[in-house]
Amino acid sequence: MKLIAFLLSRSRGLLLLATFVGIVSGASSSALVSVINTALSQGTFRTGKTFATFSGILLLCVLSRLASQYMLNHLNQGVLLELRMRLSRRILTSTLRQLEEKGMHRLQTLLSDDIPAVSNSLSLLPTIAISAATLLGCLAYLASLSPTICLFMLGFILLGGLIYRLPVRLSLKYFQQSRAQSDVLNKAFRSLMEGIKELKLHAPRRAAFLAQGVEAPAQELGRLMRVSSNILSTNASWTTFLFFAFLGLLLFSVSRITDVSAATLTSCTLIILYLQQPLDILLGSLNVLGRGNIALERLQQLDPQGWNSKEDDSPPYAGPPPRFERLEFRGVTHTYFRENDDTRFVLGPLDLSFQPGELVFLVGGNGSGKTTFAKLLTGLYAPDTGEVWLNSERVTDANREQYRQLFTAVFSDFHLFDNLFGMDPSGRSDRVREYLSRLQLGHKVRISEEGILSTTSLSQGQRKRLALLTAYLEERPFYLFDEWAADQDPAFKEIFYNQLLPDLKAQGKTVLVISHDNRFFHVADRLLVLESGRLVDSSPSIGHELPERQRPAS
Ligand SMILES: Nc1ncnc2c1ncn2[C@@H]1O[C@H](COP(=O)(O)OP(=O)(O)OP(=O)(O)O)[C@@H](O)[C@H]1O
The missing domain is CATH 3.40.50.300 (P-loop containing nucleotide triphosphate hydrolases)
Structure with missing residues (x-):
């Protein structure tokens, strides 16, 4: 994905470290589940050893989560600063003709919509790293309790993930169309601000401008975003349904065909219920990352290769004005x-x-x-x-x-x-x-x-x-x-x-x-x-x- 590649190209070391610490946090979070489960099933929850283990892992979980988020927040803000500066530099180094042809309103959409979209998706990265690590840790624990149930769970996640991707793609298609509509709306907003005097002085023009110039593109933008979001909401509800359907299947059918004990089944159910949140986050992030990717692609179109600007390579001239004879x-x-x-x-x-x-x-x-x-x-x-x-x-x-x-x-x-x-x-x-x-x-x-x-x-x-x-x-x-x-x-x-x-x-x-x-x-x-x-x-x-x-x- 372009977004991750972009982030990796900026600060590979910090990103890898933050991801590693996020994995530690996720792993310790799943270790906590394991400690709780063991303590409950073996009745050792009142012992000093269990308390010490629990407290130690909890501390590790919280501190590593905090460290990972701090690092990724630092990275995100650095990347955002770079994006803002890059865009400003691209605007300054592009030729006037290119900017005129591109249209200033489009640049405005890049600044006001696309950079925040990249920012939203980047700020999700710490949560994604932690959720992925929690998921993996819990799956490993599940495997140690019952390899068969773990295999079923893996199958469910893969199948669910594949099914989930298709509507996300459709939703992103609508989101991409909405970007073009944002350009149209931003153009209308420019006219609204620059033509405020003319609009105030002429009521019929104001009414027509509001209806045709602002409301029509705003409604179309709203429609595209609504369809895009509705697809996602339907998808999320469908996944929740699938999740509980899977749990039901596990309880009522799988337990019959495998020889798991009731205690193991209880532990597995506890872990699977605990997995719902990280799974939701990971699936939901597909869309947010997709939107960030689309926004980044639009921003990258201003790059020298994308925009074919010959002047981009020349350094800004810092010397005195040239000599003038003719x-x-x-x-x-x-x-x-x-x-x-x-x-x-x-x-x-x-x-x-x-x-x-x-x-x-x-x-x-x-x-x-x-x-x-x-x-x-x-x-x-x-x-x-x-x-x-x-x-x-x-x-x-x-x-x-x-x-x-x-x-x-x-x-x-x-x-x-x-x-x-x-x-x-x-x-x-x-x-x-x-x-x-x-x-x-x-x-x-x-x-x-x-x-x-x-x-x-x-x-x-x-x-x-x-x-x-x-x-x-x-x-x-x-x-x-x-x-x-x-x-x-x-x-x-x-x-x-x-x-x-x-x-x-x-x-x-x-x-x-x-x-x-x-x-x-x-x-x-x-x-x-x-x-x-x-x-x-x-x-x-x-x-x-x-x-x-x-x-x-x-
Ligand atoms: N950015 C542009 N894109 C396309 N056509 C343009 C653009 N700017 C100007 N033109 C066209 O080029 C022609 C010359 O425009 P220009 O602004 O140079 O005229 P001008 O002599 O300065 O006019 P005025 O005295 O009205 O300011 C006009 O016919 C105009 O429509």
């Missing part, structure tokens, strides 16, 4: 395929270059490919065809991580962290204060020596200014702003275009600004114009005539 696109293209309507969007082929200290505007209608261009430029997408060259070196999968460190970007769907992770603001507090005051945020936000922002609960325009502050502090050679000024008031727009951008240029930074603000195009050294994925113009902006549909309204 950046060139040679015949670069990117294509989006849309599965649902069989159409595609092609950006390029693009041939252009950037030099240090240039202020370039990228303009074009909605959907013309500006943001896609920005993702290609910043190395978030690799070109489908064509080449990107930095200075005299071609950008490839091997050096793309390093190439990306050239840029600082504020995308239109930017995320504002409440901590300046990876930047050390200590010793730069004067600069931080100066930037905050330039961005007119001095009265609103403070940044601690550790880089923690006092608040991010700001207006959208203010949040964008804070993102700009982060960009300033990164001090990269190339700045990219995707419709940054769209949320700014007219006064601050003026400051952005007429002061902040020229300042960056004066510092020798290259700046690419995606903008619809025609009034400020004259600030640019160069204007790139995109139309339906094609670069139709890339001439100097001064005196430049825009295509008619992009000219400012007079």
